[in-house]
Amino acid sequence: MTIKLLRMLKVGILGAGHLGKFHINNWLKIKDAELVGFFDPHDETAKAVTAQYGLKRFETADDLIDASDAVDIIAPTNFHYDLCEKAIKKSRHVFVEKPLADTMEQAHRIVKLAKEANIKMQVGHVERFNPAFLALKGYSLAPMFIEVHRLAQFNPRGTEVSVILDLMIHDIDIVLSIVKSGVKNISASGVVVMTETPDMANVRIEFNNGCVANLTSSRISMKKMRKMRLFQKDAYIGIDFLDKKTEIIKLKDENDKDAFTFDIETPSGTKEIAIANPVVPDANAILLELEAFTRAIKNNTPTPVSEVDGLLAMDIAHQILQKIQSANYVVR
Numbered sequence: 001m002t003i004k005l006l007r008m009l010k011v012g013i014l015g016a017g018h019l020g021k022f023h024i025n026n027w028l029k030i031k032d033a034e035l036v037g038f039f040d041p042h043d044e045t046a047k048a049v050t051a052q053y054g055l056k057r058f059e060t061a062d063d064l065i066d067a068s069d070a071v072d073i074i075a076p077t078n079f080h081y082d083l084c085e086k087a088i089k090k091s092r093h094v095f096v097e098k099p100l101a102d103t104m105e106q107a108h109r110i111v112k113l114a115k116e117a118n119i120k121m122q123v124g125h126v127e128r129f130n131p132a133f134l135a136l137k138g139y140s141l142a143p144m145f146i147e148v149h150r151l152a153q154f155n156p157r158g159t160e161v162s163v164i165l166d167l168m169i170h171d172i173d174i175v176l177s178i179v180k181s182g183v184k185n186i187s188a189s190g191v192v193v194m195t196e197t198p199d200m201a202n203v204r205i206e207f208n209n210g211c212v213a214n215l216t217s218s219r220i221s222m223k224k225m226r227k228m229r230l231f232q233k234d235a236y237i238g239i240d241f242l243d244k245k246t247e248i249i250k251l252k253d254e255n256d257k258d259a260f261t262f263d264i265e266t267p268s269g270t271k272e273i274a275i276a277n278p279v280v281p282d283a284n285a286i287l288l289e290l291e292a293f294t295r296a297i298k299n300n301t302p303t304p305v306s307e308v309d310g311l312l313a314m315d316i317a318h319q320i321l322q323k324i325q326s327a328n329y330v331v332r
Contacts, residue, residue, distance in 0.1 A: 012068035015075035100310035123310030151221035162197035
């Protein structure tokens with residue numbers, strides 16, 4: 001039975017730093033939610049947030065959780081488990097930034113706690129809500145080869161974890177959501193350059209259905225890039241997560257009446273090719289994921305990126321780290 005909330009969803013913010021402020025800005029736009037306040041242990045950050053938003057600062061995380069129906073955890077990864085445990089044990093719904101937890105043991109424990117408490121939980125794999133990816137909704141994706149490049153300029157923020165858990169995990173989650181097949185084999189290499197954990201990595205994931213994904217991530221690049229290319233029978237799909245563009249090049253069919261077309265000669269004869277650029281919605285990915293979390297609570301429906309999804313992405317990420325570690329790198 002669908003359960004409807006008869007009042008505003010009271011939301012507490014746990015962690016009000018750089019990304020936390022983006023979340024606050026977007027929660028303020030959601031008509032079915034009310035921010036009751038925030039908890040952040042850093043006085044300077046707390047003073048700035050109070051001055052900018054007029055939000056109440058709670059003295060402890062427990063006090064904020066007690067005052068909320070749901071919490072949004074945007075604290076550093078090493079605090080995720082403790083904050084999730086506190087909230088879940090009080091039967092509060094939880095939105096937590098990626099990665100789900102600091103260790104696989106913690107991640108498994110969170111999934112178990114969430115199931116036992118029967119609460120709604122969503123992990124912040126925000127690229128699921130990127131407009132360029134959403135433009136493919138309704139299109140049949142069955143890739144046999146995937147190539148991904150996610151490059152970023154160096155930023156000390158977030159370097160408490162490796163580039164795999166910081167950047168590549170976005171693409172791991174997207175790939176898992178598309179391929180939907182068990183993993184057969186993983187090979188990986190990584191390099192420590194600026195920090196104590198790998199700053200760049202290249203990974204090859206082979207799936208049981210024959211699909212192969214080649215992922216490259218770096219946080220020491222001179223330029224930014226967030227691109228994914230999908231190759232499948234009769235079609236190529238390009239997704240630019242950074243510039244919000246999507247392109248489909250495929251054999252023409254009856255649905256491609258408005259697409260640009262041209263002919264090519266192949267050994268089996270002339271083929272008519274269609275090039276389409278799906279309409280990319282003008283959308284705010286963070287707002288969309290928080291709205292989806294709110295709807296799941298209100299309507300008692302599954303969250304679009306569950307704690308299990310977060311666990312599966314972490315599992316692959318940690319397998320990658322183990323592969324790199326076997327090559328004598330110190331990783332986390």
